[in-house]
Amino acid sequence: MRCTFCEKEAVLRLRHANLRLCPEHLVARVEKEAEKAIREFRMFTPEEKILVAVSGGKDSLGLWQILTKLGYQADGLYIHLGIEGYSQRSLEFCQEFARERGLRLEVVRLVDELGAGLDEIAKVLRGEPCAHCGAIKRYLMNRSALEGGYAALATGHNLDDEAATLLGNVLQWNLEYLARQYPVLPEGRKLARKVKPLIYVSEREMVAYCLISGIRYIYEECPHSVGARSLFLKGILNELEDRAPSTKITFLRAFLRSHHIFPRPKEEEVHDCPLCGMPTSAQGPCRFCRIRERMKHYAPA
């Protein structure tokens, strides 16, 4: 199998793009697709400083590599969630990545912020850890981006992530979530701009990109993700993609083209949290501060 662009042996066939790519052209394509999304959605400019939220996985570390290769000023942020047997290992991948490339990595530890890791927080507050994890990470990522003076916070959401989220939102016909699902969420008062430069890059391309580029990442999944709905939705989309290549990209692109038809979410009445000063739509303290207050009364066994 020859590369579509040169005489070299292709290692990956991308049926959705009708391409067969050698390692060099696969790397070039991934970087080009990311750059295309950055420009198309005016995510940020080379003059602006970007904070990349890294988890130690292929997408976020791959994104950090892409942004630095494209000449953007990108620092990393790792949130240590204190998940037993997982967080420390994933941190080590991020540290190794940053050290080898001379990049700056900020590490925020949940145990310093809330007095406990996610496993304990979920026990105390009850409910699924993922429900608390999302809110906690959003708060800490936003705070780090604002305090660090970054123009935008970049996350490694890829084509498969976005298509699965879209499918989930469509199945529930959740107009509010559909209106909020977009590659750029603009900055607001005390809210950092959030961007997703990998929306046109598939998970498969990202794995290949990391392997070819020598990026070591954590293969294991977060132990709390077992049985997650998003994984189930990705499975369905992969079945569809297998029968009809380009289903995922067509689904996402058509949505983005039609995004304006979804009613803009109502401007929520936002207050400043009386405890930390960050914006919140809740009356009284923000969710993060409420968790912190609850955890103050928790004494580890």
Next chain:
Amino acid sequence: MVEMDGGYTLPGMVTLRRREKIFSVPEGKNLERILRDLGILPETVIVVQNGKIVPLDYRPKDGEEFELIDVISGG
């Protein structure tokens, strides 16, 4: 095809490792066909040998070993 828990290879067989699972399959088919026979969608894994990506149209030979890297992540 044989799902094995040991580390040996039978003659005329090809070995594929996916995390802790080891599959031993007869040579003669290309990787895409092998994956489909194992019930694995080819789009959901990358096949690697000695750290290098192997194209799915490759036809493995007797005794060759491959690693399957899962593509899907998230939660």
